[in-house]
Amino acid sequence: MVGKLMQKDKFNYFIKTEKNNWEVIIGLEVHAQVVSESKLFSGSSTKFGGKPNTQVSLVDSAFPGMLPVINEYCIEQAVKTGLGLNAKINLDSIFDRKNYFYADLPAGYQISQYKNPIVGEGEINLDMPYGSKKIGIERLHLEQDAGKSIHDLSPDNTYVDLNRSGVALMEIVSKPDLRSPEEVNSYVKKLRSIMRYLNTCDGNMQEGSLRADVNVSVRKKGETKFGTRCEIKNVNSIKFMEMAIDSEAKRQVELLESGKSIDQETRLFDTKKKETRSMRSKEEAHDYRYFPDPDLLPLKINKSFVENLKKKLPELPDQKRDRYIKKFNLSPYEANVLVSEIDVSKFFEEVIKTADIKLAKNWIIVELFAVLNEKNIEIKDSPVTPKNLAILINQISSGNISGKIAKEVFDIMIKTGSSADKIIENKGLKQQSNPEEIKKIIKKVLDKNSEKVLEYKSGKVKLFGFFIGEVMKISAGKANPKLVNEILKTELKK
Amino acid sequence: MSDLNKSTLTQITNLIKTKKISSLEVTKFFIKNIEKAKKLNTFITTCFEKSLKDAKNFDIKKNYNGLLPGIPLAVKDLFCTKNIKTTAGSKILENFIPAYESSVTNNLWLEGAIILGKLNCDEFAMGSSNETSYFGNVINPIGKNLVPGGSSGGSAGALAANLTPATIGTDTGGSIRQPASFTGTVGLKPTYGLCSRWGIVAFASSLDQAGPMTKNVEDCALLLEAMSGYDPKDSTSINKKKEQYSKNLNENIKGLKIGIPKEYRIDNMPKEIDNIWNKGIDILKKSGATIVNISLPHTNYALPTYYIVAPAEASSNLARYDGVKYGYRSKKGKNLTEMYENTRGEGFGREVKRRVLIGTYVLSSGYYDAYYLKAQKVRKLIKNDFDESFKKIDAILTPSTPSSAFKFGEKTNDPISMYLNDIFTVPVNLAGIPAISIPGGVDNKGYPMGLQLIAKALDEQKILNIALTMEKAINFKNSINRWWEN
Known part of the structure; x- marks a missing residue:
């Protein structure tokens, strides 16, 4: 590793005194x-x-x-x-x-x-x-x-x-x-x-x-x-x-x-x-x-x-890391994190059997690890099972819930251990993806704020975010953000 | 009823099998003999209540299938016996009662034998005269002031006095063969690994081997067959089928080549021993065997090698007697170290302490290479001597001991002269091969002296057959008048 390394990336453990290192x-x-x-x-x-x-x-x-x-x-x-x-x-x-x-x-x-x-x-x-x-x-x-x-x-x-x-x-x-x-x-x-x-x-x-x-x-x-x-x-x-x-x-x-x-x-x-x-x-x-x-x-x-x-030897951490990097396109850091504990890698591999790899690795490394660290528990004792995490990720991939809602669902999963599907259904958190419905909400917002619409049209484009916010407020956060974006743009052009 | 004082183990076995006598009658007979022989001090523990109960049970069940049907036997107190005190002749185990049975004694009971008691021996089998036992000297039935040899001195004494029809001992450097020689009886040290060491109080693990002690060769074959066998609980046990030594016992030794090692003709050896040896050679010749002069060049180093290897192993084997878990614990001492020192200081006798010290010394860093490692190398050379010889010959004939039984106290203060008693027996232990001692005749004092036959590993049958042939020709009779019964 020669080249421009940052200070923290360089070996630097010496007992330093006035005279010596x-x-x-x-x-x-x-x-x-x-x-x-x-x-x-x-x-x-x-x-x-x-x-x-x-x-x-x-x-x-x-x-x-x-x-x-x-x-x-x-x-x-x-x-x-x-x-x-x-x-x-x-x-x-x-x-x-x-x-x-x-x-x-x-x-x-x-x-x-x-x-x-x-x-x-x-x-x-x-x-x-x-x-x-x-x-x-x-x-x-x-x-x-x-x-x-x-x-x-x-x-x-x-x-x-x-x-x-x-x-x-x-x-x-x-x-x-x-x-x-x-x-x-x-x-x-x-x-x-x-x-x-x-x-x-x-x-x-x-x-x-x-x-x-x-x-x-x-x-x-x-x-x-x-x-x-x-x-x-x-x-x-x-x-x-x-x-x-x-x-x-x-x-x-x-x-x-x-x-x-x-x-x-x-x-x-x-x-x-x-x-x-x-x-x-x-x-x-x-x-x-x-x-x-x-x-x-x-x-x-x-x-x-x-x-x-030797023949019966399982895949070991280094081999697994190399495979993850090559096969799943992970960074060396991500791969190392996922293989360092056999239970983590087992969890990851279970999730990606049915769910998207990129989402899976992020959810495990960021969200799940934060919870495990906070609760000081091992991944094998995780309140969210690999299967349930996969279900949650699939709800995101299929556009049923937004990333923001997913985090809410995840919090409930941690507390109750129940499945993402049930939580979404019981709490009615499913994303609104019907363009007609969204259009109705947008129209309502634009009618109510006609002055602001005029300001927008005269060049105050920053107000776009305000309209989005209002739409999400009325839909209780469930409106599909992508659709809201698209429809709002067309409506404002009218 | 036949005179059981003149009967062999094989004869008594046949008497019981043919229902001419019951196990209870035999057992009672030997108990009576034992009770009349307290002077000899051969027993440390008797368990007559159990003996009689077992004999009665045998007579009820009438299972004659075993090799030793209803035969009462006393055993050396080095074999752990379930619920019966096992002392190894030491104060440190004075009140030790095992909750388990040694594999070898268990084999005897499975063949139908019944326990009479536990026989005196040198402390932890360290000695050649039985004088190191915490439980006192054993008197040789041959003469009031004579040692019976050791360490299986109680076994040899009890056998010669007919307090048990046969017995078992252990042999680390000659502890079966030397007392057999001193008492005019037969003793065999089997191939290392033929009899399980599991449940035998260990002295020197790489040398210890249990074996039969009997009145004649036929009995020896029978008892060896009963006690031997593979034991998965002993990692050094040989995994092979049990031999039928009795059935295969015969006197056909024609054409066998017997080696006479020149190194065993040592200086200052009594003339009588030479005579007995030569008589043995003549018998072999007459029986059709060929005599071959051989050389075992490293014989001289066997004794010093033995007295490094055996104490080294013993120093480690005896570390477990520390007063913590079982056995004697001194009441003195303010802390753990002092408790250890006092327990072992008070619990072990002089000879045991001597050997623990020697063993600790030769294993110490800085001395290990010069002593222990060197001894192991010499041990290999000694084994090689035998291996080379057995390529050319079938067996070796030597005297069993360099002298007949000596008097109490004669060698007590001279450990070296005591150790010299093992000079003909230790090479066999170092090589892990079998050897038998049979009575060869008497010296001018009328004391018995033994001849030793040595064979290569697992050739027990061969030396038994040769021994049987020689026994017939020598026709040795112990002239014991049961003086202790008066």
Whole structure:
């Protein structure tokens, strides 16, 4: 993207101080919960929100002699996600034990993948205002989630809920290619969108299905060597990620400019104070003593297994965007908006099955989005169904209602959820398109305002709008504006 | 009624099947034997009420279709048994009652067997003399001051004293074969994956394997058949059809090639062991087998390799015993870390702690490559040695142990000399192949010593057949006078 770009269309995220411009380097480790009925190594349910310790098998609670058995569906989901990230699928991978003690880790180790992950390098394409940018994916591996420690139920006890223990997670590690909170926002949304298209992760951040460890370092603009990084653990909303990065980058810059150095450490983001604080230093870092889990054989996948999944892969956001631009003649911006969420694109495609594409895209992007944003609801919970929106659009296309009336109808649809047809009929909003009727109204208006007609004829053409207004007033806005225009012109010529 | 003290498992099975004796009579007989043998300390838990109830039920239902119809059996206390205390010989599981049944014991009950109780063993199967058990030493029926071997010491002791007609143990580095050798009984470590590990308290997952311990080879074939089989709950279980070891048992070993590995002739090995080994070689020759001198060049590295791999896995496997979910929890400690430290400090014995420490060390960053990774590479070389040999030969004959049973306390303060006891047995575990120990004779003290037959993976039938042939020729008889009953 070279050429004359406006200031806002140029990448411009630097921590600016009196002395320097600092570039911020960010890498993300996203933990995405796999969509699956049962856990990674046991048959227990993965459903969210169950009563504590009701979805726990003997394996999940690490009873003596219990053994893990891999859930093949989770493997499928990981491979699908890998394919969606244009990544290398490793036909041989190994499950390792990551050893550490904690009350919500029943076995004293987490089964994860260390040196040989199931998915290797890939990439994600971001559409930024300053052009498209590719973010490298380092790897994707499968691992078990831990349980949940609950510290605030009792002053003396910690309670442990193992419902989540053993649920499959994909850890998706990016390369340190991200350079701003905005890019991180865009990256997480794109990653989530891809996984939702694939139905491999529901991306529900409130329920913890998607969370990230954020690695941040800074360097002076123009430098090529990376600075010392800090890892901010377990950030569970995009907004917090952006805030954490900004605050952490500023902290690092301040330290460096005052002549101090950065300690490589793990930090936490305090959502109340909006700043990061140290969790443990490099010296306190765990030695996880990774080694291949002897209870599980190395995982071997057939080429045909991967090929079959590849064939069944749905159209992904980037492909869909390109198709929309080409087939529906949409602008890249419009196409991106419509494909960013699979539910939005589904809604759009449902509407245009029966309704005009141009009207459909405008109504969704402008009117419907305004309502959804205002009500803070997802499109799948929209009070206006795709079918009803299509009906409304068809009423406009066929000239039954004007755009102005359509907005009134739309408001009622939002409130009541009833169909456009019914509202138009019940409220008598149908457009007056009978020329004879319109002529009658026009004549009435012209008779009543004969002086103004004379003024018009003597050159005060601006009065045309006044006549239109009067006609619409009498017709209660229902007169077809196009016809009114035409007939009025002829009548005034008489 | 025949003398059940002189009957084998197979004979008792036939007595029950032919209705010459009831399951209840057999069960009562063994319960009486057990009650008279408290001195030996072979049992951690008995469950006679259940045993008698199950025996009565069997006699009512009269279902003789199983391989072990109405046979009472005691099992090593490493197998989880539903509603019956399972301790693994450790204080940390002193009061642990599983709500589930291990696959292997479940197979036994499905074949008609009845549980008598749970047998003493080294703590978490870590030991070669049963002296690490929290529940005290097991006395070898061979002699009052002798260890029964380990870790399946309670199993071997109970079997030799005829407190159970047969039993099962687990073998991670020799824990079935060494005690079998020390007590003049038969013990088989199957191919890794032949018997399910599901529900067995884990020691070292890549080495652990359950196996039969019996009075003779015929019983061994029968019990192996009953306990083995594919289990989808164990990812390392071998998916293949069950073998009929009993039916296919025969003495035709003509033309088989038996390897004698030169590396097993170690320095300072008692002369008697050489003699017994040579006697075994002669028997094989006379039976029509060909003797081939072979070399297993990496044998020397097996013991150090084992004592890296096994503790490494154990350190991770035993992390779950943390006082949080089940088992012993120390009352001391102000926070979670202190609770962990006290629970594990008080709950584990010295040998377990030693191995957890070794294992943690060899997996630590900075040491992993030098120890664990290197050990895995050597393990491959050891397996290759066997693979290469089995291209030319059918089986290997070695002594089972470098000595006969030793005295209590003799090696307690010298872990290395204790570990050396496993020198002939660990290579087999590292290679994942089957081996059987049968009585080969006695030393000058009159203590039994075993011979070991090793075959390639899934060749259990072959070593059973060779063992049967040798057993006939050796005609070993334990001279035990039931001294503990006085």
